[in-house]
Amino acid sequence: MDEKERKQAIYPLSTESLQQNGKTVYYIRSVTSTIFGVSAGILGLESYYGFLFYFGGTAFVSLLMFLLLARGQPTEYFTSAKDIWAGNTLTGLSSFVLTWTLFYGLVDA
Amino acid sequence: MSFVSTTVTVLSLVLLFHAGYSAYEFSHYLKHLTVNSDATLPVDIIAETIVATALFAFGQVLGAKQLEPVSFAKWAKGLEREGKSPFAFLERRPGYMNVTKLREEYASTTK
Numbered sequence: 001m002d003e004k005e006r007k008q009a010i011y012p013l014s015t016e017s018l019q020q021n022g023k024t025v026y027y028i029r030s031v032t033s034t035i036f037g038v039s040a041g042i043l044g045l046e047s048y049y050g051f052l053f054y055f056g057g058t059a060f061v062s063l064l065m066f067l068l069l070a071r072g073q074p075t076e077y078f079t080s081a082k083d084i085w086a087g088n089t090l091t092g093l094s095s096f097v098l099t100w101t102l103f104y105g106l107v108d109a
Numbered sequence: 110m111s112f113v114s115t116t117v118t119v120l121s122l123v124l125l126f127h128a129g130y131s132a133y134e135f136s137h138y139l140k141h142l143t144v145n146s147d148a149t150l151p152v153d154i155i156a157e158t159i160v161a162t163a164l165f166a167f168g169q170v171l172g173a174k175q176l177e178p179v180s181f182a183k184w185a186k187g188l189e190r191e192g193k194s195p196f197a198f199l200e201r202r203p204g205y206m207n208v209t210k211l212r213e214e215y216a217s218t219t220k
Contacts, residue, residue, distance in 0.1 A: 011180055011181070011182070012180075012181040013179050013180060013181060014177075014178075014179060014180070014181045014184040014185070016177075016184070017177035017178060017179045017184050018179055020174070020176075020177050021176045021177060021179070024173050024174050024176065027173070028169050028170060028173055031169055032165065032166050032169060035125070035162055035165045035166070036162060038125060038129070038162075039125070039158045039159070039161070039162045042125070042128055042129045042132050042154075042158050043132075043150065043155060043158055044132070044150060057162065057166070060163070060166060061166050061170070064166055064167060064170045065170055065173075068170050068171065069170060069173060069175075069176050070176060076178055076179065076180075076183075077176040077177070077178065077179055078179060079179065103129065106129075106133070107129055107132045107133045107136060108136055
């Protein structure tokens with residue numbers, strides 16, 4: 001047994017908690033991605049600035065989740081700290097682009 | 110979703126709608142009522158949009174379900190406090206019943 005399996009056997013993880021936390025994070029990310037798209041459309045952002053806005057906004061949401069949800073201890077609630085910073089960031093990209101294009105067209109009279 | 114988080118989310122959506130409509134009006138005026146069209150979106154609309162998005166993210170994170178501890182020990186501890194331990198079936202096993210002890214307990218309660 002290697003190091004990781006040994007640790008897993010001595011201190012098991014609860015899969016139900018992992019799934020619930022994953023669902024919470026996924027929901028927050030997808031909902032905020034759509035709103036980021038709305039803002040990008042309203043602000044009239046184009047090409048690179050728009051995607052920059054998306055990644056900046058996602059980083060902001062990661063920071064908020066780290067401070068408020070995980071209370072500064074991400075390993076307590078996720079398998080690794082990477083999950084709360086970089087997990088599920090690209091899944092919201094399509095919702096972002098959808099609302100971005102929609103609202104860009106709407107606001108541009 | 111708590112009261113605070115719902116209020117913040119609704120407020121942010123109202124602000125966002127207001128900013129969007131203002132941006133639409135601005136663009137409309139720019140195109141149809143002015144001659145030089147190199148003006149950019151006014152600063153207050155930009156600020157309103159950014160504040161609205163930040164507030165929305167804040168409201169969503171506030172209203173999110175509490176994260177559950179991932180280590181099995183802590184998760185099971187939380188459950189046991191409520192009485193729903195995942196190993197509750199081990200507390201009562203018919204094959205390990207001590208009948209004489211149970212009889213004595215019953216006798217002590219009745220007499």
